[in-house]
Amino acid sequence: MSNNRGVIRFIARRLALGLFTLFVVSLVVFAATQLLPSDPAQAILGRDANAVSVAALRTKLGLNHTAFYQYTHWLKGMLSGNPGDSFNAQIPILSYISDRVVNSLFLLFLASVVSIPMSLWFGAYSARKRDTLFDNVTSNTMLALASLPEFVVGIILVLVFSLRVWHLLPAVSTIDIHKGPWSDMKGMVLPTATLVIGAVPYISRVVRASMIEVLESDYVEMARLKGAPEKVVLWRHALPNALGPVFQVIALNIAYFAAGVIVVEALFNYQGIGGALRDSVRVRDIPVIQFLVMVLAAVYVVTNLAADLATVLVTPRLRTRMR
Amino acid sequence: MDNALTITNLRIEVAGSGFDIIDDVNLRIAPGEVLGLVGESGSGKTTVGLAVLGHARRGVKLAGGDVMIGDAAMLALGDVALRQARGRLVTYVPQDPSTALNPALRIQKQLIEVLEFHNFGGSDKARQERVVQVMSEVLLPSTPEFLRRYPHQLSGGQQQRVGLAMAFACRPSVIVLDEPTTGLDVSTQAHVLATVRDLCRAHKVAALYVTHDLAVVANLADRVAVMYAGRIVEQGTAAELFFNPSHPYTRHLIAAAPDMSTDREMVGLRGRAPGPGRRPVGCSFAPRCELATADCRAEFPAEREAGPGRLVRCIRPFEIPQSTQHVAVHSSPIAASATHALMVRDVCASYTGHEVVHNVDLHVDRGECLALVGESGSGKTTLSRSIGGLHREWTGEISLGSERLARSARDRSTAQRLRIQYVFQNPYSSLQPRRTVGDSVARPLIIGGVGKTEANRKVGEMLERVALTASYANRFPDQLSGGERQRVAIARALVSRPEVLVCDEVTSALDVLVQASIVELLSELRRDLGLAMLFVTHNLPLVASIADQVAVLADGKLVESGPTEKVLRHPEAEYTKRLIADTPQIAAAVET
Numbered sequence: 001m002s003n004n005r006g007v008i009r010f011i012a013r014r015l016a017l018g019l020f021t022l023f024v025v026s027l028v029v030f031a032a033t034q035l036l037p038s039d040p041a042q043a044i045l046g047r048d049a050n051a052v053s054v055a056a057l058r059t060k061l062g063l064n065h066t067a068f069y070q071y072t073h074w075l076k077g078m079l080s081g082n083p084g085d086s087f088n089a090q091i092p093i094l095s096y097i098s099d100r101v102v103n104s105l106f107l108l109f110l111a112s113v114v115s116i117p118m119s120l121w122f123g124a125y126s127a128r129k130r131d132t133l134f135d136n137v138t139s140n141t142m143l144a145l146a147s148l149p150e151f152v153v154g155i156i157l158v159l160v161f162s163l164r165v166w167h168l169l170p171a172v173s174t175i176d177i178h179k180g181p182w183s184d185m186k187g188m189v190l191p192t193a194t195l196v197i198g199a200v201p202y203i204s205r206v207v208r209a210s211m212i213e214v215l216e217s218d219y220v221e222m223a224r225l226k227g228a229p230e231k232v233v234l235w236r237h238a239l240p241n242a243l244g245p246v247f248q249v250i251a252l253n254i255a256y257f258a259a260g261v262i263v264v265e266a267l268f269n270y271q272g273i274g275g276a277l278r279d280s281v282r283v284r285d286i287p288v289i290q291f292l293v294m295v296l297a298a299v300y301v302v303t304n305l306a307a308d309l310a311t312v313l314v315t316p317r318l319r320t321r322m323r
Numbered sequence: 324m325d326n327a328l329t330i331t332n333l334r335i336e337v338a339g340s341g342f343d344i345i346d347d348v349n350l351r352i353a354p355g356e357v358l359g360l361v362g363e364s365g366s367g368k369t370t371v372g373l374a375v376l377g378h379a380r381r382g383v384k385l386a387g388g389d390v391m392i393g394d395a396a397m398l399a400l401g402d403v404a405l406r407q408a409r410g411r412l413v414t415y416v417p418q419d420p421s422t423a424l425n426p427a428l429r430i431q432k433q434l435i436e437v438l439e440f441h442n443f444g445g446s447d448k449a450r451q452e453r454v455v456q457v458m459s460e461v462l463l464p465s466t467p468e469f470l471r472r473y474p475h476q477l478s479g480g481q482q483q484r485v486g487l488a489m490a491f492a493c494r495p496s497v498i499v500l501d502e503p504t505t506g507l508d509v510s511t512q513a514h515v516l517a518t519v520r521d522l523c524r525a526h527k528v529a530a531l532y533v534t535h536d537l538a539v540v541a542n543l544a545d546r547v548a549v550m551y552a553g554r555i556v557e558q559g560t561a562a563e564l565f566f567n568p569s570h571p572y573t574r575h576l577i578a579a580a581p582d583m584s585t586d587r588e589m590v591g592l593r594g595r596a597p598g599p600g601r602r603p604v605g606c607s608f609a610p611r612c613e614l615a616t617a618d619c620r621a622e623f624p625a626e627r628e629a630g631p632g633r634l635v636r637c638i639r640p641f642e643i644p645q646s647t648q649h650v651a652v653h654s655s656p657i658a659a660s661a662t663h664a665l666m667v668r669d670v671c672a673s674y675t676g677h678e679v680v681h682n683v684d685l686h687v688d689r690g691e692c693l694a695l696v697g698e699s700g701s702g703k704t705t706l707s708r709s710i711g712g713l714h715r716e717w718t719g720e721i722s723l724g725s726e727r728l729a730r731s732a733r734d735r736s737t738a739q740r741l742r743i744q745y746v747f748q749n750p751y752s753s754l755q756p757r758r759t760v761g762d763s764v765a766r767p768l769i770i771g772g773v774g775k776t777e778a779n780r781k782v783g784e785m786l787e788r789v790a791l792t793a794s795y796a797n798r799f800p801d802q803l804s805g806g807e808r809q810r811v812a813i814a815r816a817l818v819s820r821p822e823v824l825v826c827d828e829v830t831s832a833l834d835v836l837v838q839a840s841i842v843e844l845l846s847e848l849r850r851d852l853g854l855a856m857l858f859v860t861h862n863l864p865l866v867a868s869i870a871d872q873v874a875v876l877a878d879g880k881l882v883e884s885g886p887t888e889k890v891l892r893h894p895e896a897e898y899t900k901r902l903i904a905d906t907p908q909i910a911a912a913v914e915t
Contacts, residue, residue, distance in 0.1 A: 218423040227441060
């Protein structure tokens with residue numbers, strides 16, 4: 001069907017654009033790391049290292065090549081699935097960092113899986129019960145939570161659930177990096193909760209506003225006047241039309257999680273990319289920094305693409321225009 | 324015969340305050356009968372229409388009385404029973420089908436779900452067949468391809484027919500139509516109205532037709548009820564009510580309605596209907612009624628017989644307010660000079676390369692009004708925007724007096740821009756909301772280099788001239804009614820004493836009484852100031868009361884032009900003939 005072809009062409013175009021975005025990001029990241037003060041070789045060997053060994057290390061790390069050569073070499077490596085070796089650990093980046101990437105992505109995944117349905121439910125229910133006690137209480141609570149930074153929320157959670165009030169959950173994450181984060185689900189609760197508390201207020205506010213607008217629309221009134229049961233009114237007539245703006249906010253929030261994990265990981269000593277990024281910046285481990293930034297950029301691009309696609313799929317007016 | 328719908332003592336309030344929106348409304352409709360419910364916006368006619376389905380919008384409370392459909396008391400039904408009655412026993416056709424159809428669902432789904440909610444037909448197959456059948460009843464194709472479309476893939480007329488199909492699908496006994504032809508072209512409107520009439524007759528459906536358009540009601544309805552400030556002030560058969568109205572308000576409504584078959588001018592009525600909580604003790608029309616006496620202000624007149632089958636709420640029925648007896652004053656253009664005030668020669672206008680106006684020639688003289696008439700999509704707004712310099716993609720020649728104008732307003736001199744002024748369709752969006760009326764009206768003067776004190780004086784004068792007071796200068800647009808805003812927009816256009824005034828559908832967002840007073844004002848200003856006026860409209864009857872000359876535009880081409888009288892009485896182009904035939908008229912309906 002022509003519609004499907006249109007949608008496929010849309011995806012292809014957006015994917016190409018996404019790749020282009022990543023390419024631009026790679027240029028910016030490379031340029032930025034080149035501008036970092038101090039020499040990686042010096043940083044690795046320490047202030048007292050002699051000039052000869054620093055020079056040797058520079059050669060070994062490939063720092064004597066032109067910036068253009070270094071960039072194309074790095075890009076080639078990224079594209080062929082071998083982003084190079086860590087300066088600091090002297091082992092391939094993937095084996096050094098992949099466990100941490102998995103840990104962070106798992107945290108991000110858990111936070112999304114919990115916060116999205118929760119926000120949809122809170123938002124939709126508040127919209128239906130707008131201006132009631134329930135709506136007022138949730139709105140104000142959400143506003144209060146949204147105004148607290150994650151590290152404060154995290155500290156409060158730790159105080160309440162692990163140190164002062166109850167001793168239910170571990171205050172720090174103790175996952176075995178080789179077994180994967182799912183081996184210690186109890187340790188996942190507080191980091192996930194911290195992210196969820198940061199995200200739910202935003203998403204649910206948008207869901208509520210979008211839902212209220214749709215519930216006031218002529219077609220929802222019309223559905224009621226046609227004798228539609230309230231369930232059908234909500235799920236068939238209202239919700240699909242309210243989702244468009246919600247997808248965009250969800251994408252923004254997932255992107256925000258990707259950055260938010262850095263703070264949360266530090267707070268709970270969670271073995272993820274946040275810690276790795278911090279360490280790499282300290283020791284000028286340029287290949288690792290570059291790799292991690294590219295991973296974060298890829299998360300942004302993919303979630304935004306997914307949100308645009310989802311919006312198109314629930315909006316026939318957009319879908320049918322793609323011929 | 325038993326009535327299909329009986330409304331008794333209906334009272335509807337503003338939730339929480341106890342102020343009445345609707346009070347003491349009594350109506351009955353027999354099977355197969357069409358009752359027209361007429362009133363200005365805010366009169367409560369839609370609220371009554373929705374109450375028939377047992378529905379009240381947010382902030383509105385159904386406070387008392389009965390709505391009986393057969394033996395179902397709509398206001399006393401529980402949730403489930405009410406849901407079963409809606410869409411089955413009584414159905415609703417909304418005002419604007421483009422917003423009332425769900426944009427995310429195919430029309431097939433929206434049609435079949437009504438049948439499913441009410442288990443109509445018993446099986447999926449029977450329901451599919453009913454959908455096909457009802458689509459042909461409303462004269463739409465019922466091919467799978469058509470049924471799979473989404474609402475935005477249909478034209479406005481088709482959308483409204485889908486609305487009708489949904490309403491007739493379950494064979495209801497009562498149908499409420501809420502201004503279903505607003506926004507449709509006259510030819511589409513004529514076809515939709517014919518469909519409504521035929522279906523109601525054929526299936527013995529009682530119809531409550533809510534509208535502000537008297538001409539439509541005169542042609543469609545068997546009986547008419549007139550609403551004012553939440554009460555029915557008069558009801559009777561359509562023929563009698565229009566031929567000899569008994570309530571002064573009805574008389575004003577008829578006097579305000581544009582009609583191309585008579586020679587009279589439209590007569591407006593100042594003031595507003597009082598809203599809930601502001602209604603006087605006595606007759607709520609008394610403050611605007613020139614016949615009002617002390618008795619009228621003492622208590623609201625009870626409903627009384629005014630002839631067989633006629634009811635009126637007035638203690639002086641059939642008396643005629645002097646102001647509705649206005650005699651036509653036809654203006655003639657000021658002695659023609661060598662050059663036309665505005666001349667359009669061989670103009671073609673396009674949108675992104677696609678030509679929508681083809682080789683149009685027009686001219687307007689000083690003191691003359693040329694009506695540019697056309698249906699939506701005819702290119703009339705594009706042409707007028709080209710003249711105003713708001714649309715730049717055109718070729719040809721547009722001259723103001725002896726000066727040829729540049730394409731875009733930006734490239735025209737300040738003096739040229741001030742000599743040609745524009746009034747927009749929608750007074751709700753054409754005034755900058757954060758600026759006071761005085762600031763908005765003064766803008767053209769300030770741009771023209773007039774000093775502040777002088778500008779203020781002229782603004783005050785101009786506001787008086789458009790029948791507002793100078794004190795309006797300090798108000799903001801949101802403190803004004805639609806009619807007042809349009810007066811402000813006119814004041815802003817005229818304050819720099821332009822030679823040419825372009826009015827783009829300036830009354831289409833306004834109620835009929837307000838429309839009449841705006842038209843009166845424009846005619847008067849044109850006479851007094853010697854303006855050349857280009858009046859763009861889709862409303863043919865309106866043309867009769869305002870224009871000296873008419874130009875008819877169809878698909879971007881000028882199909883006919885000439886003196887108003889000649890074009891309306893003896894049209895030559897097929898298109899004009901059809902347009903006139905499709906336009907509902909009060910006088911014609913009453914005579915037959």
